[in-house]
């Protein structure tokens with residue numbers, strides 16, 4: 001077996017020896033390009049391994065995907081809780097965010113990446129500000145991410161011009177990085193913060209650039225009634241009218257949808273990001289109609305939302321909350337069984353971001369998580385999906401690989417201490433600046 005230091009610095013082929021995959025024991029071979037080259041009997045012959053990782057007492061699962069977050073909001077964790085969404089945003093969050101700097105976003109996104117890696121997430125879909133600095137953090141941490149600048153014009157033409165410039169600058173910047181793990185998306189925040197002109201620019205620009213769209217959709221009932229009062233139609237139809245519903249759109253929340261809207265999202269091939277912890281915390285008072293979205297073929301994945309409404313980035317918790325909330329809200333104990341929750345966090349998430357199949361299969365990117373099969377939460381282990389969704393949290397994750405690179409091994413992530421210290425310092429200084437300006 002390879003030493004800890006070598007595991008993080010070596011670049012090359014990796015053999016995971018004797019891990020448990022879907023109930024049977026197998027080796028996994030990963031080639032130099034970070035692709036799964038073989039699983040099972042052929043694995044040892046498929047590569048001349050530079051790194052060997054002991055997979056005994058480990059369950060191998062695909063890397064988890066967080067399809068909706070505001071990563072740098074780790075700096076706002078616990079800053080404002082137990083409030084109504086509109087008041088929380090307008091009275092607490094937005095005033096504090098006005099003081100954010102690029103350095104804050106770098107430090108906060110690094111803390112977010114650390115937290116995600118420690119809980120088995122390899123890829124995320126982010127919408128925030130100073131996203132060139134978020135990209136730097138993602139690059140440093142070795143994860144995958146789709147990064148969108150949060151486009152908010154509040155119906156003002158001048159602001160719209162600035163948001164267009166910021167969006168274009170981010171897309172150009174990400175292209176210049178030439179990092180296959182980082183892609184750009186366009187991020188119209190929502191129908192209540194972006195004008196029709198803004199929505200339509202976002203849709204056209206995304207189409208022209210061949211990139212995705214990341215938007216909040218029908219999170220609260222107020223969003224829907226305000227939209228109907230102002231535009232005479234529900235948010236889904238407004239987004240559709242301006243071209244924002246595409247197979248490369250990720251719509252976060254999707255709580256207050258009626259059946260016809262679910263059908264339209266299915267027809268347009270949209271991915272819906274279910275964020276049950278945030279929805280329950282902010283008491284949006286309606287669970288995403290998962291059964292309709294599934295029935296009409298929308299791709300339903302999972303997200304945490306930001307750390308100020310969750311308050312962590314653990315997709316294991318999100319799998320459990322999703323499975324529980326759906327059952328409770330729709331009065332159906334058979335709705336969203338464990339296996340489906342795992343698929344939402346893996347294959348559906350990967351599909352939403354266009355990053356491969358999100359499965360442990362030959363030819364897939366080697367985005368692999370090894371769980372401790374001997375942990376309390378995995379004992380006994382009748383049905384791994386059940387343990388993963390209902391019993392475990394991210395603490396059971398021991399090793400994480402993204403594109404064949406080891407990001408965490410035996411729960412060690414290089415540089416963890418400094419990342420935590422720097423984020424804590426950034427949060428302190430942010431609060432200080434906000435106080436001094438008040």
Ligand SMILES: C[C@H]1O[C@@H](n2cnc3c(N)ncnc32)[C@H](O)[C@@H]1O
Pocket residue numbers: 070089093094097127128129150189216219278305306309
């Ligand atoms: C990108 C923007 O989205 C905001 N934001 C964070 N959480 C939510 C939510 N649940 N609903 C709407 N907006 C949110 C961020 O605070 C930032 O201002």
Ligand SMILES: [Zn+2]
Pocket residue numbers: 068069070216252305306
């Ligand atoms: Zn959000």
